Amino acid sequence: MEMTVRTERMELFKGSHRFANQSHNHEQFYQFTIPTQGICHFTMENKPYRLHEGEGLIQHPGTEHYLHLDEASSVIIIKFSKDAFPQENQLHAPPEFSEQMRLNPSDLSRKFKDWTTELMFGGSRELLASQETEIQVLEYLKGALSGSMMLEDGHHRYVSTQVRDIHLEQVLAYMREYYSEAVSIDDLAAIAGQSRYHFMRSFRAYTGITPYQHLLRMRIDDAKHRLRNTSSSIAEISCSLGFSSPSQFHRVFMKMVGMTPGGYRSSR
CATH class of the missing domain: 1.10.10.60 (Homeodomain-like)
Structure with missing residues:
Protein backbone atom coordinates (compact mmCIF):
# COMPACT_ATOMS: atom_id res chain seq x y z
CA MET A 1 0.00 0.00 0.00
CA GLU A 2 1.28 3.47 -0.89
CA MET A 3 0.17 7.04 -0.19
CA THR A 4 1.73 10.27 -1.48
CA VAL A 5 0.86 13.93 -0.88
CA ARG A 6 2.90 16.75 -2.44
CA THR A 7 3.27 20.48 -2.01
CA GLU A 8 5.55 22.92 -3.80
CA ARG A 9 8.60 22.03 -1.68
CA MET A 10 7.66 18.82 0.11
CA GLU A 11 6.52 15.26 -0.46
CA LEU A 12 4.94 13.07 2.22
CA PHE A 13 4.92 9.34 1.50
CA LYS A 14 3.83 6.24 3.38
CA GLY A 15 4.54 2.69 2.22
CA SER A 16 3.70 -0.63 3.85
CA HIS A 17 3.35 -4.42 3.43
CA ARG A 18 6.47 -5.42 1.51
CA PHE A 19 6.81 -2.11 -0.31
CA ALA A 20 10.10 -1.92 -2.24
CA ASN A 21 11.71 0.45 -4.74
CA GLN A 22 14.69 0.53 -7.10
CA SER A 23 18.03 2.25 -6.55
CA HIS A 24 17.68 6.00 -7.19
CA ASN A 25 18.67 9.44 -5.92
CA HIS A 26 17.11 12.88 -5.58
CA GLU A 27 19.39 15.65 -6.83
CA GLN A 28 17.30 18.48 -5.41
CA PHE A 29 15.82 16.89 -2.29
CA TYR A 30 16.73 15.83 1.21
CA GLN A 31 14.96 12.63 2.24
CA PHE A 32 14.02 11.54 5.77
CA THR A 33 13.22 7.81 6.03
CA ILE A 34 11.57 6.59 9.26
CA PRO A 35 10.00 3.15 9.80
CA THR A 36 6.86 3.40 11.96
CA GLN A 37 6.24 -0.34 12.24
CA GLY A 38 8.44 -3.41 11.84
CA ILE A 39 11.76 -3.25 9.98
CA CYS A 40 12.92 -1.29 6.95
CA HIS A 41 15.87 -2.79 5.04
CA PHE A 42 17.63 0.25 3.62
CA THR A 43 20.68 0.44 1.36
CA MET A 44 22.49 3.74 0.88
CA GLU A 45 25.63 4.14 -1.24
CA ASN A 46 25.95 0.31 -1.16
CA LYS A 47 25.89 0.27 2.66
CA PRO A 48 23.04 -1.75 4.27
CA TYR A 49 21.00 -0.47 7.22
CA ARG A 50 18.42 -2.37 9.26
CA LEU A 51 16.10 0.35 10.56
CA HIS A 52 13.67 -0.45 13.36
CA GLU A 53 10.60 1.54 14.43
CA GLY A 54 11.46 5.20 14.95
CA GLU A 55 15.06 4.90 13.71
CA GLY A 56 15.29 7.67 11.12
CA LEU A 57 17.95 8.10 8.46
CA ILE A 58 18.65 11.20 6.37
CA GLN A 59 19.67 11.06 2.71
CA HIS A 60 21.34 14.15 1.30
CA PRO A 61 20.71 15.28 -2.29
CA GLY A 62 22.40 12.98 -4.78
CA THR A 63 22.70 10.03 -2.37
CA GLU A 64 21.97 6.69 -4.08
CA HIS A 65 19.53 4.56 -2.07
CA TYR A 66 16.70 2.00 -2.10
CA LEU A 67 14.65 0.04 0.44
CA HIS A 68 12.29 -2.85 1.03
CA LEU A 69 9.92 -3.65 3.89
CA ASP A 70 9.07 -6.85 5.72
CA GLU A 71 5.48 -8.07 5.91
CA ALA A 72 3.37 -5.90 8.26
CA SER A 73 6.04 -3.17 8.22
CA SER A 74 5.49 0.47 7.27
CA VAL A 75 7.68 3.47 6.57
CA ILE A 76 7.15 7.23 6.35
CA ILE A 77 9.33 9.16 3.92
CA ILE A 78 9.50 12.95 3.97
CA LYS A 79 11.27 14.77 1.15
CA PHE A 80 12.14 18.47 1.10
CA SER A 81 13.64 20.51 -1.71
CA LYS A 82 16.99 22.07 -0.87
CA ASP A 83 15.60 25.59 -1.04
CA ALA A 84 12.99 24.78 1.62
CA PHE A 85 15.60 24.94 4.36
CA PRO A 86 16.30 28.40 5.78
CA GLN A 87 19.98 29.24 5.85
CA GLU A 88 20.21 28.75 9.61
CA ASN A 89 18.65 25.27 9.32
CA GLN A 90 20.75 23.96 6.46
CA LEU A 91 22.26 20.54 6.98
CA HIS A 92 25.95 21.28 6.63
CA ALA A 93 27.26 17.71 6.77
CA PRO A 94 29.24 16.54 3.72
CA PRO A 95 27.28 14.56 1.10
CA GLU A 96 28.72 11.22 2.13
CA PHE A 97 27.51 11.68 5.71
CA SER A 98 23.91 11.01 6.72
CA GLU A 99 22.58 11.81 10.16
CA GLN A 100 20.50 9.35 12.07
CA MET A 101 17.73 10.41 14.42
CA ARG A 102 15.24 8.85 16.79
CA LEU A 103 11.51 9.62 16.72
CA ASN A 104 8.43 8.32 18.50
CA PRO A 105 6.78 6.21 15.76
CA SER A 106 3.26 6.61 17.18
CA ASP A 107 3.63 10.38 17.45
CA LEU A 108 5.03 10.62 13.92
CA SER A 109 2.16 8.51 12.56
CA ARG A 110 -0.38 10.82 14.22
CA LYS A 111 1.30 13.90 12.85
CA PHE A 112 1.61 12.37 9.39
CA LYS A 113 -2.14 11.76 9.44
CA ASP A 114 -2.79 15.37 10.51
CA TRP A 115 -0.45 16.81 7.84
CA THR A 116 -1.83 14.71 4.99
CA THR A 117 -5.47 15.19 6.04
CA GLU A 118 -5.06 18.96 6.07
CA LEU A 119 -3.37 18.96 2.67
CA MET A 120 -5.76 16.52 1.02
CA PHE A 121 -8.91 18.30 2.19
CA GLY A 122 -8.19 21.74 0.87
CA GLY A 123 -4.87 22.73 2.42
CA SER A 124 -2.79 21.90 -0.65
CA ARG A 125 -4.92 24.32 -2.69
CA GLU A 126 -4.47 27.18 -0.22
CA LEU A 127 -1.00 28.66 -0.33
CA LEU A 128 -0.89 29.76 3.30
CA ALA A 129 -2.09 26.35 4.50
CA SER A 130 0.43 24.34 2.47
CA GLN A 131 3.30 26.66 3.42
CA GLU A 132 2.31 26.42 7.05
CA THR A 133 2.23 22.64 6.90
CA GLU A 134 5.67 22.60 5.27
CA ILE A 135 7.07 24.70 8.11
CA GLN A 136 5.39 22.53 10.75
CA VAL A 137 6.98 19.42 9.25
CA LEU A 138 10.37 21.13 9.05
CA GLU A 139 10.14 22.25 12.66
CA TYR A 140 9.23 18.72 13.71
CA LEU A 141 12.23 17.27 11.89
CA LYS A 142 14.53 19.98 13.20
CA GLY A 143 13.40 19.16 16.72
CA ALA A 144 13.97 15.46 16.12
CA LEU A 145 17.54 16.20 15.07
CA SER A 146 18.21 18.47 18.04
CA GLY A 147 16.23 16.35 20.49
CA SER A 148 14.84 19.49 22.09
CA MET A 149 11.50 20.26 20.46
CA MET A 150 9.13 17.59 21.66
CA LEU A 151 7.63 17.31 25.11
CA GLU A 152 6.92 13.97 26.77
CA ASP A 153 3.31 14.12 25.61
CA GLY A 154 4.44 14.64 22.00
CA HIS A 155 3.11 18.18 21.72
CA HIS A 156 4.72 21.55 21.12
CA ARG A 157 4.87 24.14 23.86
CA TYR A 158 4.11 27.74 22.93
CA VAL A 159 4.21 30.55 25.46
CA SER A 160 1.94 33.50 24.82
CA THR A 161 3.44 36.92 25.39
CA GLN A 162 1.61 39.99 26.67
CA VAL A 163 4.09 42.48 25.20
CA ARG A 164 2.54 44.37 22.27
CA ASP A 165 4.48 43.80 19.06
CA ILE A 166 3.76 46.57 16.57
CA HIS A 167 5.03 44.52 13.63
CA LEU A 168 2.78 41.57 14.42
CA GLU A 169 -0.10 43.97 14.98
CA GLN A 170 0.50 45.21 11.44
CA VAL A 171 0.32 41.59 10.26
CA LEU A 172 -2.99 41.12 12.07
CA ALA A 173 -4.35 44.33 10.53
CA TYR A 174 -3.30 43.12 7.08
CA MET A 175 -5.01 39.77 7.66
CA ARG A 176 -8.21 41.51 8.81
CA GLU A 177 -8.29 43.34 5.48
CA TYR A 178 -7.32 40.45 3.18
CA TYR A 179 -8.52 37.29 4.96
CA SER A 180 -10.78 36.32 2.06
CA GLU A 181 -7.91 36.42 -0.43
CA ALA A 182 -4.85 34.26 -1.09
CA VAL A 183 -2.32 35.12 1.63
CA SER A 184 1.18 33.66 1.82
CA ILE A 185 3.65 33.18 4.64
CA ASP A 186 6.16 35.25 2.68
CA ASP A 187 3.76 38.22 2.51
CA LEU A 188 3.08 38.11 6.24
CA ALA A 189 6.72 37.55 7.19
CA ALA A 190 7.75 40.54 5.07
CA ILE A 191 5.29 42.78 6.94
CA ALA A 192 6.70 41.52 10.24
CA GLY A 193 10.27 41.99 9.01
CA GLN A 194 11.16 38.40 9.87
CA SER A 195 12.19 35.23 8.09
CA ARG A 196 9.26 32.93 7.32
CA TYR A 197 10.45 30.42 9.95
CA HIS A 198 10.97 33.00 12.70
CA PHE A 199 7.62 34.55 11.79
CA MET A 200 5.74 31.25 12.25
CA ARG A 201 7.18 30.85 15.74
CA SER A 202 6.66 34.46 16.82
CA PHE A 203 3.10 34.64 15.44
CA ARG A 204 2.04 31.55 17.35
CA ALA A 205 3.75 32.75 20.51
CA TYR A 206 1.94 36.09 20.14
CA THR A 207 -1.56 34.82 19.30
CA GLY A 208 -1.61 31.21 20.51
CA ILE A 209 -2.56 29.93 17.03
CA THR A 210 -0.97 29.69 13.60
CA PRO A 211 -1.53 32.26 10.81
CA TYR A 212 -3.75 29.87 8.88
CA GLN A 213 -5.86 29.08 11.93
CA HIS A 214 -6.26 32.83 12.50
CA LEU A 215 -7.27 33.30 8.87
CA LEU A 216 -9.87 30.53 9.15
CA ARG A 217 -11.31 32.04 12.33
CA MET A 218 -11.89 35.36 10.58
Missing part, protein backbone atom coordinates in the same frame (compact mmCIF):
# COMPACT_ATOMS: atom_id res chain seq x y z
CA ARG A 219 -13.45 33.63 7.58
CA ILE A 220 -15.78 31.58 9.77
CA ASP A 221 -16.80 34.64 11.82
CA ASP A 222 -17.70 36.39 8.57
CA ALA A 223 -19.50 33.29 7.31
CA LYS A 224 -21.63 33.13 10.48
CA HIS A 225 -22.63 36.76 9.98
CA ARG A 226 -23.56 36.17 6.33
CA LEU A 227 -25.49 32.98 7.08
CA ARG A 228 -27.58 34.82 9.64
CA ASN A 229 -28.00 38.15 7.84
CA THR A 230 -27.96 37.52 4.09
CA SER A 231 -29.70 35.26 1.59
CA SER A 232 -26.43 34.30 -0.14
CA SER A 233 -26.10 30.58 -0.82
CA ILE A 234 -23.61 28.49 1.09
CA ALA A 235 -21.63 27.98 -2.13
CA GLU A 236 -21.53 31.75 -2.74
CA ILE A 237 -20.36 32.42 0.82
CA SER A 238 -17.71 29.72 0.54
CA CYS A 239 -16.32 31.11 -2.72
CA SER A 240 -16.37 34.75 -1.59
CA LEU A 241 -14.44 33.93 1.57
CA GLY A 242 -11.60 32.23 -0.28
CA PHE A 243 -12.27 28.58 0.53
CA SER A 244 -11.00 26.18 -2.10
CA SER A 245 -14.36 24.39 -2.31
CA PRO A 246 -17.75 24.22 -0.55
CA SER A 247 -16.70 20.88 0.94
CA GLN A 248 -13.65 22.48 2.57
CA PHE A 249 -15.86 25.29 3.90
CA HIS A 250 -18.32 22.73 5.27
CA ARG A 251 -15.52 20.74 6.96
CA VAL A 252 -13.88 23.80 8.56
CA PHE A 253 -17.23 25.28 9.66
CA MET A 254 -18.29 21.98 11.22
CA LYS A 255 -14.99 21.69 13.07
CA MET A 256 -14.99 25.25 14.42
CA VAL A 257 -18.70 25.82 15.07
CA GLY A 258 -19.91 22.31 15.83
CA MET A 259 -22.67 22.28 13.21
CA THR A 260 -23.04 22.53 9.45
CA PRO A 261 -23.44 25.91 7.72
CA GLY A 262 -27.00 24.94 6.80
CA GLY A 263 -27.74 23.91 10.36
CA TYR A 264 -26.35 27.19 11.67
CA ARG A 265 -28.48 29.21 9.26
CA SER A 266 -31.67 27.36 10.16
CA SER A 267 -31.02 27.78 13.90
CA ARG A 268 -31.43 31.56 13.81
Whole structure:
Protein backbone atom coordinates (compact mmCIF):
# COMPACT_ATOMS: atom_id res chain seq x y z
CA MET A 1 0.00 0.00 0.00
CA GLU A 2 1.28 3.47 -0.89
CA MET A 3 0.17 7.04 -0.19
CA THR A 4 1.73 10.27 -1.48
CA VAL A 5 0.86 13.93 -0.88
CA ARG A 6 2.90 16.75 -2.44
CA THR A 7 3.27 20.48 -2.01
CA GLU A 8 5.55 22.92 -3.80
CA ARG A 9 8.60 22.03 -1.68
CA MET A 10 7.66 18.82 0.11
CA GLU A 11 6.52 15.26 -0.46
CA LEU A 12 4.94 13.07 2.22
CA PHE A 13 4.92 9.34 1.50
CA LYS A 14 3.83 6.24 3.38
CA GLY A 15 4.54 2.69 2.22
CA SER A 16 3.70 -0.63 3.85
CA HIS A 17 3.35 -4.42 3.43
CA ARG A 18 6.47 -5.42 1.51
CA PHE A 19 6.81 -2.11 -0.31
CA ALA A 20 10.10 -1.92 -2.24
CA ASN A 21 11.71 0.45 -4.74
CA GLN A 22 14.69 0.53 -7.10
CA SER A 23 18.03 2.25 -6.55
CA HIS A 24 17.68 6.00 -7.19
CA ASN A 25 18.67 9.44 -5.92
CA HIS A 26 17.11 12.88 -5.58
CA GLU A 27 19.39 15.65 -6.83
CA GLN A 28 17.30 18.48 -5.41
CA PHE A 29 15.82 16.89 -2.29
CA TYR A 30 16.73 15.83 1.21
CA GLN A 31 14.96 12.63 2.24
CA PHE A 32 14.02 11.54 5.77
CA THR A 33 13.22 7.81 6.03
CA ILE A 34 11.57 6.59 9.26
CA PRO A 35 10.00 3.15 9.80
CA THR A 36 6.86 3.40 11.96
CA GLN A 37 6.24 -0.34 12.24
CA GLY A 38 8.44 -3.41 11.84
CA ILE A 39 11.76 -3.25 9.98
CA CYS A 40 12.92 -1.29 6.95
CA HIS A 41 15.87 -2.79 5.04
CA PHE A 42 17.63 0.25 3.62
CA THR A 43 20.68 0.44 1.36
CA MET A 44 22.49 3.74 0.88
CA GLU A 45 25.63 4.14 -1.24
CA ASN A 46 25.95 0.31 -1.16
CA LYS A 47 25.89 0.27 2.66
CA PRO A 48 23.04 -1.75 4.27
CA TYR A 49 21.00 -0.47 7.22
CA ARG A 50 18.42 -2.37 9.26
CA LEU A 51 16.10 0.35 10.56
CA HIS A 52 13.67 -0.45 13.36
CA GLU A 53 10.60 1.54 14.43
CA GLY A 54 11.46 5.20 14.95
CA GLU A 55 15.06 4.90 13.71
CA GLY A 56 15.29 7.67 11.12
CA LEU A 57 17.95 8.10 8.46
CA ILE A 58 18.65 11.20 6.37
CA GLN A 59 19.67 11.06 2.71
CA HIS A 60 21.34 14.15 1.30
CA PRO A 61 20.71 15.28 -2.29
CA GLY A 62 22.40 12.98 -4.78
CA THR A 63 22.70 10.03 -2.37
CA GLU A 64 21.97 6.69 -4.08
CA HIS A 65 19.53 4.56 -2.07
CA TYR A 66 16.70 2.00 -2.10
CA LEU A 67 14.65 0.04 0.44
CA HIS A 68 12.29 -2.85 1.03
CA LEU A 69 9.92 -3.65 3.89
CA ASP A 70 9.07 -6.85 5.72
CA GLU A 71 5.48 -8.07 5.91
CA ALA A 72 3.37 -5.90 8.26
CA SER A 73 6.04 -3.17 8.22
CA SER A 74 5.49 0.47 7.27
CA VAL A 75 7.68 3.47 6.57
CA ILE A 76 7.15 7.23 6.35
CA ILE A 77 9.33 9.16 3.92
CA ILE A 78 9.50 12.95 3.97
CA LYS A 79 11.27 14.77 1.15
CA PHE A 80 12.14 18.47 1.10
CA SER A 81 13.64 20.51 -1.71
CA LYS A 82 16.99 22.07 -0.87
CA ASP A 83 15.60 25.59 -1.04
CA ALA A 84 12.99 24.78 1.62
CA PHE A 85 15.60 24.94 4.36
CA PRO A 86 16.30 28.40 5.78
CA GLN A 87 19.98 29.24 5.85
CA GLU A 88 20.21 28.75 9.61
CA ASN A 89 18.65 25.27 9.32
CA GLN A 90 20.75 23.96 6.46
CA LEU A 91 22.26 20.54 6.98
CA HIS A 92 25.95 21.28 6.63
CA ALA A 93 27.26 17.71 6.77
CA PRO A 94 29.24 16.54 3.72
CA PRO A 95 27.28 14.56 1.10
CA GLU A 96 28.72 11.22 2.13
CA PHE A 97 27.51 11.68 5.71
CA SER A 98 23.91 11.01 6.72
CA GLU A 99 22.58 11.81 10.16
CA GLN A 100 20.50 9.35 12.07
CA MET A 101 17.73 10.41 14.42
CA ARG A 102 15.24 8.85 16.79
CA LEU A 103 11.51 9.62 16.72
CA ASN A 104 8.43 8.32 18.50
CA PRO A 105 6.78 6.21 15.76
CA SER A 106 3.26 6.61 17.18
CA ASP A 107 3.63 10.38 17.45
CA LEU A 108 5.03 10.62 13.92
CA SER A 109 2.16 8.51 12.56
CA ARG A 110 -0.38 10.82 14.22
CA LYS A 111 1.30 13.90 12.85
CA PHE A 112 1.61 12.37 9.39
CA LYS A 113 -2.14 11.76 9.44
CA ASP A 114 -2.79 15.37 10.51
CA TRP A 115 -0.45 16.81 7.84
CA THR A 116 -1.83 14.71 4.99
CA THR A 117 -5.47 15.19 6.04
CA GLU A 118 -5.06 18.96 6.07
CA LEU A 119 -3.37 18.96 2.67
CA MET A 120 -5.76 16.52 1.02
CA PHE A 121 -8.91 18.30 2.19
CA GLY A 122 -8.19 21.74 0.87
CA GLY A 123 -4.87 22.73 2.42
CA SER A 124 -2.79 21.90 -0.65
CA ARG A 125 -4.92 24.32 -2.69
CA GLU A 126 -4.47 27.18 -0.22
CA LEU A 127 -1.00 28.66 -0.33
CA LEU A 128 -0.89 29.76 3.30
CA ALA A 129 -2.09 26.35 4.50
CA SER A 130 0.43 24.34 2.47
CA GLN A 131 3.30 26.66 3.42
CA GLU A 132 2.31 26.42 7.05
CA THR A 133 2.23 22.64 6.90
CA GLU A 134 5.67 22.60 5.27
CA ILE A 135 7.07 24.70 8.11
CA GLN A 136 5.39 22.53 10.75
CA VAL A 137 6.98 19.42 9.25
CA LEU A 138 10.37 21.13 9.05
CA GLU A 139 10.14 22.25 12.66
CA TYR A 140 9.23 18.72 13.71
CA LEU A 141 12.23 17.27 11.89
CA LYS A 142 14.53 19.98 13.20
CA GLY A 143 13.40 19.16 16.72
CA ALA A 144 13.97 15.46 16.12
CA LEU A 145 17.54 16.20 15.07
CA SER A 146 18.21 18.47 18.04
CA GLY A 147 16.23 16.35 20.49
CA SER A 148 14.84 19.49 22.09
CA MET A 149 11.50 20.26 20.46
CA MET A 150 9.13 17.59 21.66
CA LEU A 151 7.63 17.31 25.11
CA GLU A 152 6.92 13.97 26.77
CA ASP A 153 3.31 14.12 25.61
CA GLY A 154 4.44 14.64 22.00
CA HIS A 155 3.11 18.18 21.72
CA HIS A 156 4.72 21.55 21.12
CA ARG A 157 4.87 24.14 23.86
CA TYR A 158 4.11 27.74 22.93
CA VAL A 159 4.21 30.55 25.46
CA SER A 160 1.94 33.50 24.82
CA THR A 161 3.44 36.92 25.39
CA GLN A 162 1.61 39.99 26.67
CA VAL A 163 4.09 42.48 25.20
CA ARG A 164 2.54 44.37 22.27
CA ASP A 165 4.48 43.80 19.06
CA ILE A 166 3.76 46.57 16.57
CA HIS A 167 5.03 44.52 13.63
CA LEU A 168 2.78 41.57 14.42
CA GLU A 169 -0.10 43.97 14.98
CA GLN A 170 0.50 45.21 11.44
CA VAL A 171 0.32 41.59 10.26
CA LEU A 172 -2.99 41.12 12.07
CA ALA A 173 -4.35 44.33 10.53
CA TYR A 174 -3.30 43.12 7.08
CA MET A 175 -5.01 39.77 7.66
CA ARG A 176 -8.21 41.51 8.81
CA GLU A 177 -8.29 43.34 5.48
CA TYR A 178 -7.32 40.45 3.18
CA TYR A 179 -8.52 37.29 4.96
CA SER A 180 -10.78 36.32 2.06
CA GLU A 181 -7.91 36.42 -0.43
CA ALA A 182 -4.85 34.26 -1.09
CA VAL A 183 -2.32 35.12 1.63
CA SER A 184 1.18 33.66 1.82
CA ILE A 185 3.65 33.18 4.64
CA ASP A 186 6.16 35.25 2.68
CA ASP A 187 3.76 38.22 2.51
CA LEU A 188 3.08 38.11 6.24
CA ALA A 189 6.72 37.55 7.19
CA ALA A 190 7.75 40.54 5.07
CA ILE A 191 5.29 42.78 6.94
CA ALA A 192 6.70 41.52 10.24
CA GLY A 193 10.27 41.99 9.01
CA GLN A 194 11.16 38.40 9.87
CA SER A 195 12.19 35.23 8.09
CA ARG A 196 9.26 32.93 7.32
CA TYR A 197 10.45 30.42 9.95
CA HIS A 198 10.97 33.00 12.70
CA PHE A 199 7.62 34.55 11.79
CA MET A 200 5.74 31.25 12.25
CA ARG A 201 7.18 30.85 15.74
CA SER A 202 6.66 34.46 16.82
CA PHE A 203 3.10 34.64 15.44
CA ARG A 204 2.04 31.55 17.35
CA ALA A 205 3.75 32.75 20.51
CA TYR A 206 1.94 36.09 20.14
CA THR A 207 -1.56 34.82 19.30
CA GLY A 208 -1.61 31.21 20.51
CA ILE A 209 -2.56 29.93 17.03
CA THR A 210 -0.97 29.69 13.60
CA PRO A 211 -1.53 32.26 10.81
CA TYR A 212 -3.75 29.87 8.88
CA GLN A 213 -5.86 29.08 11.93
CA HIS A 214 -6.26 32.83 12.50
CA LEU A 215 -7.27 33.30 8.87
CA LEU A 216 -9.87 30.53 9.15
CA ARG A 217 -11.31 32.04 12.33
CA MET A 218 -11.89 35.36 10.58
CA ARG A 219 -13.45 33.63 7.58
CA ILE A 220 -15.78 31.58 9.77
CA ASP A 221 -16.80 34.64 11.82
CA ASP A 222 -17.70 36.39 8.57
CA ALA A 223 -19.50 33.29 7.31
CA LYS A 224 -21.63 33.13 10.48
CA HIS A 225 -22.63 36.76 9.98
CA ARG A 226 -23.56 36.17 6.33
CA LEU A 227 -25.49 32.98 7.08
CA ARG A 228 -27.58 34.82 9.64
CA ASN A 229 -28.00 38.15 7.84
CA THR A 230 -27.96 37.52 4.09
CA SER A 231 -29.70 35.26 1.59
CA SER A 232 -26.43 34.30 -0.14
CA SER A 233 -26.10 30.58 -0.82
CA ILE A 234 -23.61 28.49 1.09
CA ALA A 235 -21.63 27.98 -2.13
CA GLU A 236 -21.53 31.75 -2.74
CA ILE A 237 -20.36 32.42 0.82
CA SER A 238 -17.71 29.72 0.54
CA CYS A 239 -16.32 31.11 -2.72
CA SER A 240 -16.37 34.75 -1.59
CA LEU A 241 -14.44 33.93 1.57
CA GLY A 242 -11.60 32.23 -0.28
CA PHE A 243 -12.27 28.58 0.53
CA SER A 244 -11.00 26.18 -2.10
CA SER A 245 -14.36 24.39 -2.31
CA PRO A 246 -17.75 24.22 -0.55
CA SER A 247 -16.70 20.88 0.94
CA GLN A 248 -13.65 22.48 2.57
CA PHE A 249 -15.86 25.29 3.90
CA HIS A 250 -18.32 22.73 5.27
CA ARG A 251 -15.52 20.74 6.96
CA VAL A 252 -13.88 23.80 8.56
CA PHE A 253 -17.23 25.28 9.66
CA MET A 254 -18.29 21.98 11.22
CA LYS A 255 -14.99 21.69 13.07
CA MET A 256 -14.99 25.25 14.42
CA VAL A 257 -18.70 25.82 15.07
CA GLY A 258 -19.91 22.31 15.83
CA MET A 259 -22.67 22.28 13.21
CA THR A 260 -23.04 22.53 9.45
CA PRO A 261 -23.44 25.91 7.72
CA GLY A 262 -27.00 24.94 6.80
CA GLY A 263 -27.74 23.91 10.36
CA TYR A 264 -26.35 27.19 11.67
CA ARG A 265 -28.48 29.21 9.26
CA SER A 266 -31.67 27.36 10.16
CA SER A 267 -31.02 27.78 13.90
CA ARG A 268 -31.43 31.56 13.81
